[in-house]
Amino acid sequence: MVRVVVVGAGVNGVGSALALQRLHPECQITIIAKDFTPNTTGDGAAGLWEPYRKGTGDTPDSKILEWAGVTWQQFSEWYSKGEGKTRGLSLIHGTTLNSVLKPSPSWQHIPLGYASLTPDQCAQFGPRYKSGSRFTTFTAEPSKLLPSLLRDLKALGTRLEVRCLSSLKEAADEADLVINCSGLGARDLVPDPLVFPVRGQVIRSAEVVEEWVGLRPYRSKGVRLEADELQLGNRTIPVVHNYGHGGCGVTLSWGCSQEVARLASRLILRHHGHASKL
Numbered sequence: 647m648v649r650v651v652v653v654g655a656g657v658n659g660v661g662s663a664l665a666l667q668r669l670h671p672e673c674q675i676t677i678i679a680k681d682f683t684p685n686t687t688g689d690g691a692a693g694l695w696e697p698y699r700k701g702t703g704d705t706p707d708s709k710i711l712e713w714a715g716v717t718w719q720q721f722s723e724w725y726s727k728g729e730g731k732t733r734g735l736s737l738i739h740g741t742t743l744n745s746v747l748k749p750s751p752s753w754q755h756i757p758l759g760y761a762s763l764t765p766d767q768c769a770q771f772g773p774r775y776k777s778g779s780r781f782t783t784f785t786a787e788p789s790k791l792l793p794s795l796l797r798d799l800k801a802l803g804t805r806l807e808v809r810c811l812s813s814l815k816e817a818a819d820e821a822d823l824v825i826n827c828s829g830l831g832a833r834d835l836v837p838d839p840l841v842f843p844v845r846g847q848v849i850r851s852a853e854v855v856e857e858w859v860g861l862r863p864y865r866s867k868g869v870r871l872e873a874d875e876l877q878l879g880n881r882t883i884p885v886v887h888n889y890g891h892g893g894c895g896v897t898l899s900w901g902c903s904q905e906v907a908r909l910a911s912r913l914i915l916r917h918h919g920h921a922s923k924l
């Protein structure tokens with residue numbers, strides 16, 4: 647049986663594990679993480695679907711468009727099937743304002759009712775605003791989404807283990823394939839010096855009922871979603887990295903997870919022959 651270790655239990659680790667477990671039910675997947683929900687980065691985030699460029703470093707626009715589009719499709723499917731509440735999904739209408747002139751984003755056709763604001767409409771919010779838009783989008787609260795995805799995983803037989811790893815090799819020691827979704831942890835685990843924390847704050851309601859400060863796992867070169875290898879003595883263990891989602895991790899999570907599963911599936915077949923023989 648092919649043993650897969652997914653490092654990390656945030657929206658990207660749990661999503662990647664679920665996508666791969668569905669594609670390869672015969673694999674024994676274990677998620678190893680020092681924090682599970684409600685203590686991951688996403689747990690305090692509202693989880694707004696908005697693929698804004700600034701939050702994702704140098705990730706190519708085409709990849710952001712693809713990953714965010716796949717996530718939108720999944721959110722829409724859950725919502726239309728009446729699973730919105732259990733998955734933590736809501737639809738909200740909002741206005742974004744910029745102090746500089748910005749072209750309409752490539753993803754404008756995805757959310758509902760996207761419309762650019764005219765200069766006069768922007769000026770109504772104050773003289774500093776030069777461009778803006780209105781649209782209706784999803785919020786997917788990870789504090790509700792993650793428990794629902796973990797329930798799906800447990801039903802498929804995926805194992806969950808709370809453990810702090812000192813290196814990716816420690817995970818590779820027990821695996822035929824490692825999927826690295828360690829967020830900020832990638833800075834030490836890979837190690838990848840391009841990963842650094844960007845502070846963010848969410849304050850709920852005008853009368854403050856809860857304040858939460860989190861660190862966005864930013865990577866200057868953008869999201870790292872690619873295959874790699876670890877050498878462990880005479881064993882070569884394939885690795886799929888999926889980290890560095892910055893301020894857009896919820897928005898990109900489902901799309902990235904599907905790509906991780908496809909990549910991992912190819913590696914399983916290349917390194918081990920037909921997966922069902924193992």
Ligand SMILES: Cc1cc2nc3c(=O)[nH]c(=O)nc-3n(C[C@H](O)[C@H](O)[C@H](O)COP(=O)(O)OP(=O)(O)OC[C@H]3O[C@@H](n4cnc5c(N)ncnc54)[C@H](O)[C@@H]3O)c2cc1C
Pocket residue numbers: 653654655656657658659678679680681682686687688689690691692693694695696809810811812827828829830831832835845846847848859860861862863888889890891892893894895896897898
């Ligand atoms: C205030 C705030 C607001 C945000 N708002 C939004 C938003 O509206 N929309 C949006 O799309 N995104 C938003 N984000 C960004 C989003 O929350 C993150 O990009 C996303 O949660 C990252 O998920 P992840 O799974 O990649 O990493 P994480 O959730 O950070 O998970 C990393 C996992 O790796 C584990 N790990 C790390 N190191 C080790 C180790 N050594 N051993 C074992 N396990 C380890 C951790 O325990 C954890 O389980 C926001 C972020 C913040 C902080």
